Amino acid sequence: MDNVPSPELTAQWHRRFAASCNNRAWALSWQETRSDQDNREMLDVAHAASYHWDKVGTALNHARADVTLAHVHALLGHGELALAYARACLAFFEAGNGEDWDLAFAHMEMALAAVVLGDRDLYDRHYALATQLGQAVADIEDREVFLEELARVPVLH
Numbered sequence: 001m002d003n004v005p006s007p008e009l010t011a012q013w014h015r016r017f018a019a020s021c022n023n024r025a026w027a028l029s030w031q032e033t034r035s036d037q038d039n040r041e042m043l044d045v046a047h048a049a050s051y052h053w054d055k056v057g058t059a060l061n062h063a064r065a066d067v068t069l070a071h072v073h074a075l076l077g078h079g080e081l082a083l084a085y086a087r088a089c090l091a092f093f094e095a096g097n098g099e100d101w102d103l104a105f106a107h108m109e110m111a112l113a114a115v116v117l118g119d120r121d122l123y124d125r126h127y128a129l130a131t132q133l134g135q136a137v138a139d140i141e142d143r144e145v146f147l148e149e150l151a152r153v154p155v156l157h
Helices: 007-029 036-056 059-075 079-094 100-117 120-135 140-150
Strands: none
Touching (some): 007 036, 007 059, 059 100, 079 100
């Protein structure tokens, strides 16, 4: 069949779709207000990014997709799902994989899931670790990006 794309082209498409969907999920997450349709799109593109990374990505790509999924599920009030994805990425990054900011993000997602679940102890532990790790991120731009995102996590009283 002549119209079947090559494996190389298919892999290129998967990478492009994974990155595009991930970026769209984060862009939607930053909106101050989202419609039901925006929320649906945010969830769909987060899962689509994970799917495409599953086809062509590395373990690091998969863990970062879990960060996005944890974030989106938390924003949508899906506490248990957010916690499951946050635990998955945390385990990967605690094993020494990724960049310094990856572990900070994983702890931030644990804290955000804790907010949704109303778990003060979990929140306190992971928010403190996220803050400590975030302030220690070596690259100034990466540190600023992380700390800006951390500032969006609600305080759990």
